[in-house]
Amino acid sequence: MQQQMNLRLEDTTPIECDKCKGQLFKEVTLIRKASRFVTNMPQDSMVPIPVFACHKCNHVNDEFLPPMLRSDYVEIVEETK
Numbered sequence: 001m002q003q004q005m006n007l008r009l010e011d012t013t014p015i016e017c018d019k020c021k022g023q024l025f026k027e028v029t030l031i032r033k034a035s036r037f038v039t040n041m042p043q044d045s046m047v048p049i050p051v052f053a054c055h056k057c058n059h060v061n062d063e064f065l066p067p068m069l070r071s072d073y074v075e076i077v078e079e080t081k
């Protein structure tokens with residue numbers, strides 16, 4: 001039997017999309033490339049990072065991103081506009 005977390009739903013707060021206030025999210029993957037000069041591997045390596053994107057508008061809230069990537073991601077979003 002699976003052990004339930006000792007947490008009541010009333011004690012949780014919903015997370016909303018920063019853009020459209022939607023509360024449904026899907027898991028998407030951000031992929032970072034690590035240069036072979038940094039990792040000392042023969043080839044560049046791909047580093048997948050799972051994040052949650054809004055189910056409606058595909059926006060990714062800052063809080064779902066690793067802190068180091070937040071400013072990067074903003075740049076990516078602006079470029080594709």
Ligand SMILES: [Zn+2]
Pocket residue numbers: 017018019020021022054055056057058059
């Ligand atoms: Zn949204």
